[in-house]
Amino acid sequence: MGKQATIRDVAKLAGVSLATVSRVLNESDYPVREELRQKVRAAVEELDYVPNAVARSLRREAVKDIGLVIPNVSNPFYLQTMLGVNDVLSKNECSMILCNTLRDVEQERGCLRQLYERQTRGVILSSVDESGDVVMEYSRRGMRFVLLDQKLTGVESTGINFDSRAGARMAVEHLISMGHSRIAFATMPMTRWTRAEMHRGYRDALLGAGLSYDGSLIYEWSPSSWDANSDLELETGQYIAELFLGDGCPATAVLCVNDMVAIGMIKVFLKHGVRVPEDISVIGFDDIPFAGAFVPALTTVHQPAQETGRLAAMMILNALSSDDGELTVSMNLTPRLVIRDTAAPPHAER
Template sequence: MNLKNATIYDIAKYAKTSTATVSRVLSNSDYPVSDELKQRVLDAAKKLNYTPNLVGRQLKTKETSDIAVIIPNISNPFYPSIVLGVEDVAREKGYNVLLCDSYRNPQLENAYLQSMVEKQVKGIIISSISQNNKTFMQLVEKDLNIVAFDQDVTFPCNKITFDFEDGGFLAVEHLIMLGHKKIALIGAPINRPSRKSIYDGYLKALKKYNIKFNKEYVLLNELEKEFHNEIYEYKNGIELAKRFLQLDDRPTAIFAINDLTAIGVIQGLKSHGVRVPEDISVVGFDNIFISEMVQPALTTVDQPQYEMGKLAANL
């Protein structure tokens, strides 16, 4: 017998009792079973290395203890910090966490949503990159618990929000207070609500301090695609640093739309002999743990990822 695949039928045969009795003992049923027979069943289960069939139990009880977390890319340290916050709360409450990486692909995100519904998860925590709310509305109508974070979604659900516009404003204001008037904005496409708000904060700060907007100082990559062996934001920062250095009227400061982009920018500038902060100031956004490990340490806007994960899980 393959002990790893032992069933309640094997246990019943070994303990010389019925499968119904085995089921009652293993599920801690209130049905009366003698202490001697109960111990015999438990000893048999241990001897046969029995592992409960959780899927079968879920089909019978229609109950799971799973929470799904769907994120755009695990390669960005911003998201693992959030997942850690979710995991810590979930473990404390007796829940399991199922992690899904959408690779910035709306179709894959939708496939994960459908799969998690089929698995009858208790709830879904998601940073959605999809612009289509049809699937979400269907899930909301089915009373599925959804908590959104990172992006400002329009379908009705609980949300963990962050004032991205104010964060963008503070970052640019900091550079202005250092005496900079030529400030570049570098990042991925403005195709998410968070990025749009950060961009609005950039414009708001320029306007408040009477600094003329120069569209040539906004350097964005039009393509965004995640590969399993590359970190998109970091590579994007390196690539856009090259474009930055080709500007005729080069800015004296850079505001990167997230920390990985900022770190890529710094490395790209260094490879061309440009020093940070001596020659150009750079500010990031998110405050991922790597930001204090790079040289020089990155000035950045703090977005408390771990706390966001805990809040999402508690909701």
């Protein structure tokens, strides 16, 4: 008897990815062109490939609960992501288990432990843990992960990322094009990959325009303690704005690590009579629903949070239904600058 064909053999003969073969065989809702479906079916017939129907049945039975582990439900970006995840899961008759880690590493690890103990096999994770050891351990035990806008050292996992470096570079280049040369960067701790990527993009834009990089214009704040009932991003923006004003407004523009930090800064600026954008330009990051309604309407870098959630949910369901347990897929989303009312040429240029 010859060697039994595998899903890899089918993918190779059809000239498609393992994920595409899996979607066709499992009749996934994920869109696959009819032309590719026909190629997969033809390859299956030619190779006399017989999927493990029992295993597929067990997998489908097991995929009922999906964990969503996020650092802060009070941030509108994560709320939009959650809506996208829930939309896809509910249509696939799955339940979402929401875990709010409150940006605490131990809390996150406890959430993952609880999800594992209740045999939740799929987790969408936005991690605050700088180490990938815990995720790797649970991966070895059979849990599947989709990482949200995060890269963990040593972890090879399906993920959906936003090109934060390009987004920050785009925002700073926009400010430079209006005549700004002293641009600050307001951020929470740059221990997270996305924040470090934004910092790299900020620096890229300055150096690319022939401007010097001034470390004194990096306003990075990490609170010594945090009340879980408070809004950390908003408070971060308010605190940094006070520092910035205390330093004598050393820049004519500020790029903020997210919209909530930007809104916090603007509130303090206006409180002290500093006009936005007449006296200082501010650009946010995320484009939360409130950004356009805020006064003044916030110029920001758009991240499609709800669509990110939908894609992450489709990816975790596909990972759990795949015949190849080692298959990993990464997706990188492109940024878009949304120009509104908080950025203008520096005051001296008017």
